[in-house]
Amino acid sequence: MSKVKSRTVFVPPQRETTPVGEQMATSGLRFTPQRRHVYQVLIGKRDHPTAEEVYLRAKHEMPEISLATVYNCLDVLVRCSLVKQVNLNRAAARFCPNMSQHSHFHCEDCGQIFDIDGESQSRRASTRLPRGFKLHQLEMSMRGLCPHCAAKQ
Amino acid sequence: MSKVKSRTVFVPPQRETTPVGEQMATSGLRFTPQRRHVYQVLIGKRDHPTAEEVYLRAKHEMPEISLATVYNCLDVLVRCSLVKQVNLNRAAARFCPNMSQHSHFHCEDCGQIFDIDGESQSRRASTRLPRGFKLHQLEMSMRGLCPHCAAKQ
DNA sequence: TTGAGACTTAGAATTATTCCAACTATTGAC
DNA sequence: GTCAATAGTTGGAATAATTCTAAGTCTCAA
Numbered sequence: 001m002s003k004v005k006s007r008t009v010f011v012p013p014q015r016e017t018t019p020v021g022e023q024m025a026t027s028g029l030r031f032t033p034q035r036r037h038v039y040q041v042l043i044g045k046r047d048h049p050t051a052e053e054v055y056l057r058a059k060h061e062m063p064e065i066s067l068a069t070v071y072n073c074l075d076v077l078v079r080c081s082l083v084k085q086v087n088l089n090r091a092a093a094r095f096c097p098n099m100s101q102h103s104h105f106h107c108e109d110c111g112q113i114f115d116i117d118g119e120s121q122s123r124r125a126s127t128r129l130p131r132g133f134k135l136h137q138l139e140m141s142m143r144g145l146c147p148h149c150a151a152k153q
Numbered sequence: 154m155s156k157v158k159s160r161t162v163f164v165p166p167q168r169e170t171t172p173v174g175e176q177m178a179t180s181g182l183r184f185t186p187q188r189r190h191v192y193q194v195l196i197g198k199r200d201h202p203t204a205e206e207v208y209l210r211a212k213h214e215m216p217e218i219s220l221a222t223v224y225n226c227l228d229v230l231v232r233c234s235l236v237k238q239v240n241l242n243r244a245a246a247r248f249c250p251n252m253s254q255h256s257h258f259h260c261e262d263c264g265q266i267f268d269i270d271g272e273s274q275s276r277r278a279s280t281r282l283p284r285g286f287k288l289h290q291l292e293m294s295m296r297g298l299c300p301h302c303a304a305k306q
Numbered sequence: 307t308t309g310a311g312a313c314t315t316a317g318a319a320t321t322a323t324t325c326c327a328a329c330t331a332t333t334g335a336c
Numbered sequence: 337g338t339c340a341a342t343a344g345t346t347g348g349a350a351t352a353a354t355t356c357t358a359a360g361t362c363t364c365a366a
Contacts (some may be wrong), residue, residue: 062345
């Protein structure tokens with residue numbers, strides 16, 4: 001993953017009362033071993049894996065984990081704002097542990113996804129919204145050529 | 154559909170040599186009766202239908218059209234930049250004949266999708282892109298509450 | 307007129323995701 | 337601590353959007 005700037009620092013959770021665990025607990029959810037592991041898998045390699053890829057990586061350390069559980073964990077992590085879900089094409093959803101404000105650049109040639117830092121995107125966007133709309137979340141995605149593929153052509 | 158401002162004006166194609174038809178022909182594709190009809194269905198009601206919904210609407214005037222053809226037509230229209238494909242959640246893709254620069258606002262309460270005019274979005278976005286990236290297309294989507302649903306709460 | 311390539315069609319196949327039912331784990335009230 | 341209630345996990349089945357396939361039709365250009 002090409003990352004321009006990072007603000008999210010992962011503190012590995014040791015007990016249920018880590019900041020991450022608390023963020024869940026307030027939603028009435030539990031920070032189970034499976035959920036912690038799925039989260040660590042995402043943090044461990046900061047690309048944009050699909051649920052299937054997360055499943056394969058998670059199985060290395062936790063072979064008995066099921067795909068259904070991985071879907072459940074990802075869903076919970078997204079709902080707790082610990083992970084972003086990225087829907088670029090109609091293909092499988094991808095998951096991104098970078099919670100700083102950023103958008104995604106999808107290279108049409110090599111297929112890679114890049115995080116692009118986008119400061120104050122949502123503030124700018126909401127100033128453009130017609131009166132009455134209440135913005136909760138903004139997602140910006142781009143397609144084109146990454147520097148490497150653009151240079152080749 | 155709540156439309157703030159529109160720049161796209163539809164000129165109904167009469168012969169194969171309409172502007173719309175030419176836009177296809179240059180790609181080695183044909184502006185067949187099915188493709189024209191699917192396009193007119195989209196233009197006719199400017200909301201954001203799924204492929205299934207387009208299929209149902211198209212069948213009124215052209216009962217023998219198949220779902221596979223509708224998928225083919227939508228794909229071709231998107232590739233010829235006559236229609237935008239909108240992927241909001243993981244649900245069915247939606248199609249939008251508004252080709253002016255705009256983004257989509259998805260109301261979390263009523264589920265409606267609104268076109269929000271966004272002038273010079275892509276110019277601003279590309280100035281934020283790190284050196285070397287070549288932007289072809291930008292998509293911005295928002296979630297939150299539409300004026301009607303926000304007022305209710 | 308004919309051959310090549312594009313298009314349409316119905317139905318089958320694919321695939322990401324969700325659902326289900328049985329079982330296990332955790333929490334809070336007593 | 338015990339126990340009921342609730343939450344989570346698991347494997348497999350089900351779902352639903354989309355793509356593929358094969359056969360037939362249409363269009364264009366030589």
